[in-house]
Amino acid sequence: MTYAPQNPVEVPPFQLQRLIPDSSASSPSGKVQVRCTQALGSEIYAGCSNGELIRFALQADDPNKLESYTVISRQTIPGDKPIDEIVLIPSLSRALVLSDHQIHFYTIPSLDPFPIKPIRHVVTFAVDDQHLKRLVPQLSASGIPLPIEPVEFCVVKRSSIALYTMKDRLVYQKEIPLPQGSPTITLARRTGKSLCVADKQYYSILDLEASSLFQVIPLSQAFEPTPFVVKPSITVISQNEFLILSWTGASTLGLFITGDGDPVRGTLQWPSHPEAISLDYPYITSLLPNDTIEIHSVETQEIVQVIGAPATSSSSKPTSPTKQSTHQRSSSTSSKSADIDLSRRLNLISSIGGYLVPSTQRSEKMRTVPVKLLRT
Numbered sequence: 001m002t003y004a005p006q007n008p009v010e011v012p013p014f015q016l017q018r019l020i021p022d023s024s025a026s027s028p029s030g031k032v033q034v035r036c037t038q039a040l041g042s043e044i045y046a047g048c049s050n051g052e053l054i055r056f057a058l059q060a061d062d063p064n065k066l067e068s069y070t071v072i073s074r075q076t077i078p079g080d081k082p083i084d085e086i087v088l089i090p091s092l093s094r095a096l097v098l099s100d101h102q103i104h105f106y107t108i109p110s111l112d113p114f115p116i117k118p119i120r121h122v123v124t125f126a127v128d129d130q131h132l133k134r135l136v137p138q139l140s141a142s143g144i145p146l147p148i149e150p151v152e153f154c155v156v157k158r159s160s161i162a163l164y165t166m167k168d169r170l171v172y173q174k175e176i177p178l179p180q181g182s183p184t185i186t187l188a189r190r191t192g193k194s195l196c197v198a199d200k201q202y203y204s205i206l207d208l209e210a211s212s213l214f215q216v217i218p219l220s221q222a223f224e225p226t227p228f229v230v231k232p233s234i235t236v237i238s239q240n241e242f243l244i245l246s247w248t249g250a251s252t253l254g255l256f257i258t259g260d261g262d263p264v265r266g267t268l269q270w271p272s273h274p275e276a277i278s279l280d281y282p283y284i285t286s287l288l289p290n291d292t293i294e295i296h297s298v299e300t301q302e303i304v305q306v307i308g309a310p311a312t313s314s315s316s317k318p319t320s321p322t323k324q325s326t327h328q329r330s331s332s333t334s335s336k337s338a339d340i341d342l343s344r345r346l347n348l349i350s351s352i353g354g355y356l357v358p359s360t361q362r363s364e365k366m367r368t369v370p371v372k373l374l375r376t
Contacts, residue, residue, distance in 0.1 A: 012305045013283055014295060017357050020044065020056060020069050038086045038095075039351040043109055044069060047083030051099060052076055055111050058356050067358045075111045077104060078118075087127050089151050090353070091134040092166065096153070098122060103155065105170075116170050119155055119162075126190040127153040129236040132352055154195055154208070156185045161195070163208065176211045189234040189242065194259030196242045198232030203244045205261045216261045222249030233277045235284070237298065243284065247273050254284070254296075266301040270294065278348035287348045310345070 033049040042058040053076070056069040077083060081100035088095050088108060095106040101122050105114040119125075131151040138146040150167040159180075163173040178185070183199035190196075195206040196216075203216045220230045226247065233245040240259045245252050254268030254277075274286040283304070284296045291309035296302065 012295075014280075014285065014293075014305060014307070016307065019355060019357070020046070035083055036086050037349050037351075038088045039355045040088050040090060040108060040353055042356050043072070044355065045086055045088070045095065045108070045111070047086050047097065047099075049082045051080035051083060053083065053086075053097065053106070053111055055109065058358060069358070073111060075106070075113075085124075087125075087132070088352075089127065089132060089166075090136045091131070091138065091148060092151055093136075094151075094166070096125070096127065098125065116166075119164075119170075121157050123156045123158060123184060124186065124188050125153055125155045126188040126195060127151065129189070129191045130239060154188060154190055156188050156197070158184055161185075161188075161206065176206070176208070179213070187232045187234055189236050191236045191239055191242070192259065194240065194242075196234045196244065196257075196259075198234060198244075203232065203234070203246075205257075205259065207259075214261065216257060217244065217246050217255065219245075220247045220249075222247060224249065228273070230273055231275070233274065235277050235279050237279065237281075243268075243277070243279075245274065245277065265298070268296050268301055275346075276348040278350040280350060280354075285348055287345055291345050293345070293348075 032052065034046045035049055036047040038045050044056040046054045046056065048054065052074055054071060055073045055075075057072045058067055058069050077097065077099045079100050083097060083099045085098040086095060087097075090108075093108050094114060095108045095111070097104045097106060101120065103119040103122055103125060105116040105118070106112065107114050128151065131149075134149070134151075138149070140146055148167060150165040150171070152163065152165050152173075155162040155164065159178055161176045161178065163176070165171045165173060183201060185197045185199050187198040188195055190208075193208045195208055197204050197206060198219065200219070202218050204213055205216055206213045219232055220226050226249075230247045233243075235243040237243055237256065241264060242257050242259075244255050244257060246255060252270040252273045254270070255263060256265040256267075257263055268284065270286060270288065272289050274288055276287040278285045279298075282298045284298055286294045286296070288294065293307040294303055295305040295307075297304050
């Protein structure tokens with residue numbers, strides 16, 4: 001179930017568009033699952049369950065066909081283990097790829113291995129969100145290219161958090177030990193000196209300069225045992241703002257907090273715990289367990305659009321319970337089938353530069369138009 005838009009906009013901000021056909025991710029060894037993606041310009045990079053990195057580019061085979069994404073190259077991660085995450089760093093032309101508790105380094109767009117030894121024993125990692133948004137190349141006020149600045153990121157291990165900077169080479173900065181006996185951190189997001197992390201119980205904020213760690217709020221505030229796994233969710237909103245999700249027992253709240261852990265703005269609310277959250281400012285897009293997509297406004301915290309579940313989708317995911325509310329809701333059908341439905345929506349993945357959508361109009365639709373010139 002989902003809430004209906006309180007103030008739907010006249011022109012919905014989003015529409016669904018298929019970018020890559022399912023068959024594109026197949027391999028000679030059989031069907032593989034795309035686990036993560038990122039995009040840069042007209043190219044998409046996909047990480048697969050068989051350890052393959054696939055590079056797609058938007059192009060047309062000939063002038064009479066529409067542009068579409070086609071496979072340009074494939075690269076296999078050492079060990080052939082599933083790829084968990086891809087982070088693109090445009091200012092350095094680098095890709096950081098997490099697989100089998102190791103961070104591998106590649107050059108983009110070619111996906112050639114970059115000569116840096118993998119970082120091992122990694123649980124998760126977080127690149128400074130401000131550094132990810134740097135333009136390529138960075139220009140001064142007079143338009144002169146500026147020197148490339150190093151990029152900072154944190155590597156979360158079981159008992160510590162290591163800080164690195166990277167430019168032409170990788171430089172180890174320092175290591176911050178975690179409290180003895182603390183639960184393993186499973187998710188981290190960084191902006192500036194603030195690192196927001198989550199374990200299986202709590203969200204916490206780590207001040208990277210002061211090396212101080214404090215808890216913010218539990219993942220679940222429910223008094224009774226929760227019949228599903230509450231997944232942590234952390235989204236960087238701005239230079240000093242995060243969005244975190246907490247299950248209350250009746251619904252999920254989205255809380256905006258600063259790097260000091262202080263609440264800002266209002267709160268978002270969902271009738272069930274979202275499977276995934278994505279930011280495309282000023283909108284927060286959420287995927288609910290029943291395959292419905294809700295879009296909230298960051299500024300007003302209101303729902304502005306709801307995209308229903310696919311007509312062929314059968315709900316095989318365990319859903320979080322919902323209670324009746326004064327909000328109007330719409331529902332999608334569910335099935336008890338245990339088979340995996342390939343049409344289901346599995347995740348939402350944002351890309352800082354966005355995804356280019358192929359044109360739906362053929363080139364013959366274009367025609368020459370005479371334009372009168374003025375003599376000066």
